[in-house]
Amino acid sequence: CAVTFSLVLGGQLPWYQGIVNTVFQLIGSVLGALAVAALFPCGRDLTGNLASHVINEDFGVGRAFLGEVIGTFFLCMVVWETAVSPRSGAGANACVAIGFAVFLAHLMLLPIDGCSINPTRSFGTAVVAEMRRGCGTFADGAMRDLWVMWVGPLLGAALAAGVKNLFAPRRLVEEKVGEGAQV
Numbered sequence: 375c376a377v378t379f380s381l382v383l384g385g386q387l388p389w390y391q392g393i394v395n396t397v398f399q400l401i402g403s404v405l406g407a408l409a410v411a412a413l414f415p416c417g418r419d420l421t422g423n424l425a426s427h428v429i430n431e432d433f434g435v436g437r438a439f440l441g442e443v444i445g446t447f448f449l450c451m452v453v454w455e456t457a458v459s460p461r462s463g464a465g466a467n468a469c470v471a472i473g474f475a476v477f478l479a480h481l482m483l484l485p486i487d488g489c490s491i492n493p494t495r496s497f498g499t500a501v502v503a504e505m506r507r508g509c510g511t512f513a514d515g516a517m518r519d520l521w522v523m524w525v526g527p528l529l530g531a532a533l534a535a536g537v538k539n540l541f542a543p544r545r546l547v548e549e550k551v552g553e554g555a556q557v
Contacts, residue, residue, distance in 0.1 A: 375399050375494040380450040383535035386458055403498025411502050416509030424503040426516030427488040427496045427523050428487065435522060438487040442526025443533070445479030446491045450534030453512040489518065491530075496523035 375396050382392035388489035392415035409423055428437040452475040464471055476491070490496040500516035500523075 376446045376492055376531040377450055379442050379528055379536075380453070380531035380535045381458070383532055384389075384454065384538050396509075399494040400497055402443050403494045404501055405498075406452040407498035407502035410499075411506060416506060419509070423446045423514075423516050424506065425488070426499040426503045426517060428492045428515035429487045429519045429522060430485060433486045435519075435523075437521050438483075438519070439526045441483045441486050442490055442522060445483050445489065446527040446530030447534050447537075448530075449475045449479055449491055450531050451537065454534060454538045487522065488516050489524035495525040496520060 376390050378387065378395045378399070381387040382389055387395075407424060411419075414424070418456055449472070451467075452471050456462050456464040456471045462468065479491050480489045484490070497520065500520045503516045
């Protein structure tokens with residue numbers, strides 16, 4: 375969802391495709407969380423909240439928010455520069471660079487909030503965990519902290535699109551057209 379948002383803002387993906395992608399990512403997130411809930415009954419869910427993203431009180435909301443912005447910004451920049459940029463030499467290896475970006479974000483954010491960097495993933499587990507609230511081992515916080523898992527990554531994605539647009543090489547189309555050159 376965050377990468378989709380960045381691609382829409384950066385002009386790589388049409389807005390209507392971004393909406394369709396996000397809707398189906400939300401549906402897939404809930405279905406995936408339901409599947410995990412079916413596999414792990416309440417007594418076997420050691421997280422107490424279906425592995426929802428909950429902010430560690432030792433770090434606080436501000437650090438979690440900043441970490442989500444930074445982690446998602448980094449991920450989106452790697453996507454832009456390896457998988458999208460025509461100047462990239464990564465080719466089929468772009469997925470390796472993207473995987474490393476996700477890995478690094480997890481190294482930083484796992485102890486802070488479980489590492490969202492993907493709002494739709496956080497949405498599915500939070501919604502299904504809330505449906506299981508009656509479990510005796512329920513751990514609160516997934517719905518309370520969900521706004522951080524949405525706003526932080528979307529802000530990071532928007533910043534990445536902005537940086538991409540700011541520093542992307544520009545053709546001087548007006549000059550070329552004015553000179554009669556083909557564009």
